[in-house]
Amino acid sequence: xNGYTGKALxxxxxxxxxxxxxxxxxxxxxxxxxxxxxxxxxxxxxxxxVDALDPDNVIVFSCGLFAGTIVSASAKxxxxxxSPLTGMIGDAMAGSFFSHTLKRxxxxxxxxxxxxxxxxxxxxxxxxxxxxxxxxxxxxxCFDTEEFIREELGDEAIRVSSIGPAGENLVxxxxxxxxxxxxxxxxxxxxxxxxxxxxxxxxRGSGVVSVDNSAAVYQVTRELNTLAQGPATGKYxxxxxxxxxxxxxxxxxxxxxxxxxxxxxxxxxxxxxxxYRHYHDKTVACAACPIACEQIxxxxxxxxxxxxxxxxxxxxxxxxxxxxxIDDIPAIIRAAELCDEFGLDTISTGVTIAWAMEAFEKxxxxxxxxxxxxxxxxxxxxxxxxxxxxxxxLGALLAEGSRRAAETLGKDSDYFAMHGKGLEFxxxxxxxxxxxxxxxxxxxxxxxxxxxxAYEPDLQGQVDRHLAEKGRGALxxxxxxxxxxxxxxxxxxxxxxxFSDMYEELAQLYTNVTGWDMNSTELRRAGERxxxxxxxxxxxxxxxxxxxxxxxxxxxxxxxxxxxxxIPFPREELEIMxxxxxxxxxxxxxxxxxxxxxxxxxxxxxPS
Amino acid sequence: MTAPVPLSPEARxxxxxxxxxxxxxxxxxxxxTVKDPHANxxxxxxxxxxxxxxxxxxxxxxxxxxxxxxxxxxxxxALTINVDNRLIDVDNDICDGCGWCINVCPFGxxxxxxxxxxxxxxxxxxxxxxxxxCVEICPKDALEIASIEIITNKANGTAVQALxxxxxx
Numbered sequence: 001x002n003g004y005t006g007k008a009l010x011x012x013x014x015x016x017x018x019x020x021x022x023x024x025x026x027x028x029x030x031x032x033x034x035x036x037x038x039x040x041x042x043x044x045x046x047x048x049x050v051d052a053l054d055p056d057n058v059i060v061f062s063c064g065l066f067a068g069t070i071v072s073a074s075a076k077x078x079x080x081x082x083s084p085l086t087g088m089i090g091d092a093m094a095g096s097f098f099s100h101t102l103k104r105x106x107x108x109x110x111x112x113x114x115x116x117x118x119x120x121x122x123x124x125x126x127x128x129x130x131x132x133x134x135x136x137x138x139x140x141x142c143f144d145t146e147e148f149i150r151e152e153l154g155d156e157a158i159r160v161s162s163i164g165p166a167g168e169n170l171v172x173x174x175x176x177x178x179x180x181x182x183x184x185x186x187x188x189x190x191x192x193x194x195x196x197x198x199x200x201x202x203x204r205g206s207g208v209v210s211v212d213n214s215a216a217v218y219q220v221t222r223e224l225n226t227l228a229q230g231p232a233t234g235k236y237x238x239x240x241x242x243x244x245x246x247x248x249x250x251x252x253x254x255x256x257x258x259x260x261x262x263x264x265x266x267x268x269x270x271x272x273x274x275x276y277r278h279y280h281d282k283t284v285a286c287a288a289c290p291i292a293c294e295q296i297x298x299x300x301x302x303x304x305x306x307x308x309x310x311x312x313x314x315x316x317x318x319x320x321x322x323x324x325x326i327d328d329i330p331a332i333i334r335a336a337e338l339c340d341e342f343g344l345d346t347i348s349t350g351v352t353i354a355w356a357m358e359a360f361e362k363x364x365x366x367x368x369x370x371x372x373x374x375x376x377x378x379x380x381x382x383x384x385x386x387x388x389x390x391x392x393x394l395g396a397l398l399a400e401g402s403r404r405a406a407e408t409l410g411k412d413s414d415y416f417a418m419h420g421k422g423l424e425f426x427x428x429x430x431x432x433x434x435x436x437x438x439x440x441x442x443x444x445x446x447x448x449x450x451x452x453x454a455y456e457p458d459l460q461g462q463v464d465r466h467l468a469e470k471g472r473g474a475l476x477x478x479x480x481x482x483x484x485x486x487x488x489x490x491x492x493x494x495x496x497x498x499f500s501d502m503y504e505e506l507a508q509l510y511t512n513v514t515g516w517d518m519n520s521t522e523l524r525r526a527g528e529r530x531x532x533x534x535x536x537x538x539x540x541x542x543x544x545x546x547x548x549x550x551x552x553x554x555x556x557x558x559x560x561x562x563x564x565x566x567i568p569f570p571r572e573e574l575e576i577m578x579x580x581x582x583x584x585x586x587x588x589x590x591x592x593x594x595x596x597x598x599x600x601x602x603x604x605x606x607p608s
Numbered sequence: 609m610t611a612p613v614p615l616s617p618e619a620r621x622x623x624x625x626x627x628x629x630x631x632x633x634x635x636x637x638x639x640x641t642v643k644d645p646h647a648n649x650x651x652x653x654x655x656x657x658x659x660x661x662x663x664x665x666x667x668x669x670x671x672x673x674x675x676x677x678x679x680x681x682x683x684x685x686a687l688t689i690n691v692d693n694r695l696i697d698v699d700n701d702i703c704d705g706c707g708w709c710i711n712v713c714p715f716g717x718x719x720x721x722x723x724x725x726x727x728x729x730x731x732x733x734x735x736x737x738x739x740x741x742c743v744e745i746c747p748k749d750a751l752e753i754a755s756i757e758i759i760t761n762k763a764n765g766t767a768v769q770a771l772x773x774x775x776x777x
Binding site: 286311 | 630631632633634637638640641645646647648649650660661662663664744745747748
């Protein structure tokens with residue numbers, strides 16, 4: 001087989017047993033790889049209705065289809081599980097070398113079930129699988145864990161996906177970290193690993209991922225690589241995604257003080273350009289990536305955060321910075337480093353802290369043992385991160401995420417808990433971006449910019465971003481399907497601007513890599529199929545119509561700042577767009593997948 | 609402390625600028641594509657050393673003045689110094705893949721082809737029309753064919769620039 005290995009590894013941690021499962025060509029064609037394959041395997045292996053932190057939950061790692069080949073920016077792998085944060089589908093993507101290595105070890109995917117008796121790490125050594133004792137590293141951070149395992153196994157080429165203390169302590173938004181600083185970040189897959197006593201997965205892959213038409217693939221890669229040095233990726237290369245700060249601030253959609261405001265007075269100071277100028281240390285790429293977006297920032301000569309060094313991207317900067325009304329760059333870099341080391345999703349961490357800051361501001365929360373969180377208090381923000389990871393003091397409440405924390409606190413604090421289905425918002429204010437607002441509301445993994453990609457038409461001026469209208473449903477659907485297709489073939493979204501006809505070009509690449517005929521229509525349908533399967537997963541886990549909504553603040557408070565100032569966003573406007581989206585998807589008026597849609601997409605075999 | 613390895617002043621080799629290298633490994637993929645019908649990355653003659661978070665550099669044969677690989681080779685004539693570029697020619701009929709050269713190369717630039725059981729070493733893609741594939745594909749222009757004199761001058765330039773920057777801040 002070319003491109004694929006045609007095999008999944010099925011691991012039972014309780015029995016310390018690993019067997020191979022053959023993956024049929026039809027399955028691979030229908031679900032592509034990466035996120036698509038991960039969600040399908042999860043759907044088939046998971047017993048519906050189990051608690052996300054129960055040993056019976058299942059977690060799937062799945063390589064992007066092009067992983068292991070030269071194809072530009074194709075290093076993504078997907079992690080899918082039932083999310084402990086949302087209770088719905090939790091599919092997270094990560095980059096760098098783990099995916100390539102797992103594919104070369106001989107697997108398209110690894111399905112992990114059960115709970116190990118003692119802390120364990122899995123070592124996939126090509127076709128051999130070892131269950132190794134991890135008690136010595138239980139409690140250690142992600143960076144140290146990686147180094148420890150490579151040293152213990154005596155091979156620098158081994159790639160490790162691991163959890164930190166946050167995952168061990170079942171923080172509901174704990175991430176999984178690989179290659180020092182890449183994360184399967186959102187929806188809490190790290191907590192699922194923790195609940196299984198699974199500290200890490202180490203992989204050594206020395207096999208070949210063969211390619212059907214190597215010369216053609218090389219040629220396309222060179223062309224994409226050339227385009228990837230042009231304007232389509234300019235922002236990612238310099239100054240990195242932090243370049244968003246000034247753009248979004250100018251548009252009045254830069255969330256500040258927990259989405260109370262949408263402009264930040266100190267935007268110039270924390271702009272991507274300024275941070276790059278004063279803190280940039282190194283630019284790093286994932287495997288086979290011509291873009292290199294990862295900007296490592298380093299604090300030098302500024303106590304108390306001297307020596308902090310971490311990859312800092314826009315969402316992290318927004319969440320730990322302006323969302324908490326913080327403009328102290330060294331503290332933000334330190335906080336990001338702590339999140340990475342402890343294994344916390346930076347977006348959920350920052351936005352949950354911002355929720356707490358607002359609760360303190362409104363006197364709904366009181367100081368605990370003298371500790372409190374105030375907007376703008378950078379040192380308190382830094383200090384609370386280890387508390388969250390260890391579930392100490394106030395950290396125990398925040399470890400549950402903003403939705404559950406607000407439920408526990410009560411006092412109408414859910415009004416300003418900025419999440420969708422429990423997943424905290426990324427750094428764009430949906431009030432000034434109406435297509436994006438729809439994408440957040442209907443998103444299967446919750447309010448996620450990355451799964452919806454619906455900010456694109458708003459920010460590129462394809463539509464009037466302040467207007468909620470019919471037609472946005474089809475647009476949001478189109479963007480979602482583009483995102484899920486990229487997540488499944490495993491090509492980074494940052495490359496998407498380099499395609500002139502994405503589905504056509506990806507279909508050709510598919511054919512050249514696998515040797516199987518693929519065309520843009522079939523590929524597009526695969527994307528739609530995977531989007532629908534995620535929805536079916538959610539329905540099976542108890543999704544109800546009222547979950548496709550946004551927090552009250554979004555509707556009760558008009559756009560506070562910027563060019564859209566005072567424009568309201570009543571709930572009815574969102575409802576019109578949501579209904580429009582269901583219709584575009586071919587679903588019922590209450591958002592359920594219909595039989596004709598199942599038949600059309602070849603999903604009739606999916607057990608409900 | 610290990611003595612520095614003297615490089616031949618005449619040698620031309622693939623040199624990597626660590627300031628520009630992002631550790632993407634595309635050079636390995638390109639080399640494997642050119643050198644192996646299955647594009648098996650283990651066949652690449654160039655290797656990226658990634659020391660996260662901040663040091664990335666790729667390394668291929670650098671043309672030692674008195675190459676240890678040639679000196680230790682127990683098979684007379686298996687490894688010889690190429691008269692044009694001072695890199696190493698491998699005679700596949702004589703080499704038996706014993707691995708002594710792999711063991712002594714100070715740069716880890718001698719590798720074993722696990723299919724043919726012969727060692728492989730960078731030859732600057734001498735038979736290829738467009739020259740070295742790794743240099744061709746490098747998206748950050750971090751790679752070039754250079755001599756020790758060129759990279760020494762470049763390194764000195766980088767050091768001076770860093771000093772000037774430090775004095776100005």
